[in-house]
Amino acid sequence: MVEEQVLLKKSQEGDIAAFEKLIEGYQKRVFNIAYRLVGNYDDASELAQEVFIKVFKSLRKFKGQSSFSTWVYSITKNVCFDELRKRKNKKIVYIDEDIKYDNNEMQRQIEDDRPQPDIIAEKNEVKKIVHEAIQELSQDHRIVIVMRDIQGFSYEEIARILNCPEGTVKSRINRARLSLKQILQKNEELLKGYYVK
Amino acid sequence: MKECNxxxxxxxxxxDRMLDDRSEAELLLHIxxxxxxxxxxxxxxxxxxxxxxxxxxxxxxxFNSKLHEKLATIADKENTSVRNIALRYRKIISICSSAAAVIIITLAMRGFFGDNAKFDNLARDYAGSGMSENGFSITGVDDYAKTEEGLSDKYTGKGSEKEVNTEQKSIRPTEALDSQRLPKPQTASFQMSFTEAVPSNRTDIEILVKEPEKEFVKLEEFAADTGASLLQRNSGNEGLTDENEDWNGDTGQALIVKYKIVNAKYGKFMDVLNANFPTLVVLKNADLELISKRIEEVEKSINDTDAEINNTTDSEKISQLKSMKAQLEAELEMLRQEYEYIIVSIELVQNEIVEQTVGVPGQ
Structure with missing residues (x-):
């Protein structure tokens, strides 16, 4: 923690090396939160970069009223929510996304030679289904599922990051899980078999 | 049903194992x-x-290499901004030292050419200075807009002069007159053009253009159509090196473009320019100082607001304070961004003779 304070001070003075060291421990988590919130690997990468740029630019404003980690994750949430808001009125189609024709799905015939760790990571069909179902949740529900169930933040931490009372977080997590279950209803059998396999 | 709910x-x-014993027992019993x-x-x-x-x-x-690149760019820009501001201050000081001589020459020119009516109009328009709440002052340049003729309206898309609201859209030139209502030269190019014994009133303005890559082509076309000549175009900070021995020679993000325009067209030029470049901000050196000061003020206000939020329990007041804080942060963001712009300097001369005698150096 002392080291974090030292790095923070140096970063506030514009020391890039210190800043990079300071955010080392946050990069992967920020990236993963963004990935689960926006659902796409490349976008998540861009957003995570945007988060750290914002953090760097705003460092002088950070007065330590919350912990540095809470502040970073709050910015992550804000950046991702901004992106989701922008997307609201436009349909984004990824070239590796399936095209839906009536009720039948057809794989796009475009070869994508980028490394696709998102697909590698979601080889498991069930996890892929859940990942997609999370994208159908409202922003408020999505963030608590990502933070609590995927990232394992405590209720208290989530309350601080979202800047709302812990009671709100409790009820929101409950409702979010019920919504997610509702979305996954059509894959009920597949889900039940998940732990049996 | 109630139990189910x-x-x-x-x-x-x-x-999540966060139920108390009693609630947990009730749930288990129910299921x-x-x-x-x-x-x-x-x-x-x-x-x-x-x-x-x-x-x-x-x-x-x-991921890390890309991020590093972006961070380095930001750090460079910040350093450049700070350096440029420092350079500007030094520039003002160096010019002030020769200001007395310049004023004497200017007075002589006024007497010789006798174009006092226009000069006084200029003085009157420029005399009101000071910053608005947002840090920028806006002043009408009616006299110029009214006397200007023959400029194409294609940039404004407006059919007549009457439709151009100069009160709202015109921006005060950077060179406010001093207390004696005389033009106050501030750039090195001033002395070069002044050797041609013509201009009785002229001024240099600096226009900071946001997103210059998008606006530059439009600006070039516009300048050509309005008769502005390109005097100088420098990449990096090379245009500033001569005047500042202390400068370490780093090139920053600044692009300096200098135009010359006949004074009579100034009002319309500014008016149309402003209408076509909505992100354009005209600053003078003193403005930069005021911006720095304003940044400090806003930062302090944000801190004070934060402190007040922490000491308040009234949720309505907290909400008001947060909204106020958001406004302050938006202003701060804007003020800081100003430093990232590219400088377009426009030199005003009184008539066509100067254009011919000074000539137009190549790029």
């Missing part, structure tokens, strides 16, 4: 007898289990 409410907390709730709880457990099992996705290989 209560059970549903507590399922999440049960899964023993209610198959629907039992299934629901099982399904929730499976879903949260799947989520918890999701692998962390690895960062892209080039």
């Amino acid at each position: 209560a059970a549903k409410e507590s399922m999440s907390l049960y899964i 023993e007898t209610c198959e629907t709730c039992r299934c629901e709880l099982e399904e929730l457990k499976v879903i949260t289990g799947i989520c918890a099992d999701m692998k962390e996705v690895e960062l892209p290989d080039d």
